[in-house]
């Protein structure tokens with residue numbers, strides 16, 4: 245057994261928000277890997293980045309993703325950078341994976357000044373977001389079995405689109 249659905253995509257795509265609503269609609273639990281990392285490490289994601297750096301966060305995230313993929317009867321939302329790990333991409337094979345897509349303008353708007361997202365907290369979140377999309381778009385598409393565009397759609401409409409695609 246495995247999670248009913250795994251959500252991937254860039255920051256601001258709505259993985260956590262849509263995951264919560266989708267889980268409620270399907271009467272399943274949501275396992276969000278950022279929350280799992282925080283639970284397992286006893287620290288917040290920004291604290292881990294500030295104290296130990298990105299590599300440490302990625303190692304903790306890899307562990308949390310593998311644990312989340314072991315859960316039955318759950319919706320799983322990943323952190324935006326989880327797909328950077330080759331081990332994680334391999335572990336996603338065979339799962340139902342939805343890529344929640346978001347364009348640059350809307351993604352930057354939704355993530356604001358990067359509060360709570362250390363990688364977007366620099367002086368030019370727009371350029372950072374673009375570099376992120378350039379580096380990761382192919383990886384999201386590689387692991388996904390379904391792609392749902394979220395631009396111009398309310399969270400409720402995105403949930404409906406995901407359910408229709410499932």
Ligand SMILES: Nc1ncnc2c1ncn2[C@@H]1O[C@H](COP(=O)(O)OP(=O)(O)O)[C@@H](O)[C@H]1O
Pocket residue numbers: 253254255256257258259260261262324354355394397398399402
């Ligand atoms: N479809 C949407 N339309 C408008 N705002 C959204 C949508 N999905 C998410 N948001 C908002 O964008 C922000 C980031 O959402 P979040 O679920 O944390 O994204 P992610 O987990 O993919 O980084 C939140 O403030 C959320 O309310």
Ligand SMILES: O=C(O)C1=C[C@@H](OP(=O)(O)O)[C@@H](O)[C@H](O)C1
Pocket residue numbers: 253254255256259260278289322323324325326360361362363
């Ligand atoms: O894109 C990334 O590298 C990250 C995305 C964040 O999750 P969300 O995509 O849920 O914002 C969180 O895991 C961390 O700040 C790193």
Ligand SMILES: [Mg+2]
Pocket residue numbers: 259260261278321322323
């Ligand atoms: Mg999230």
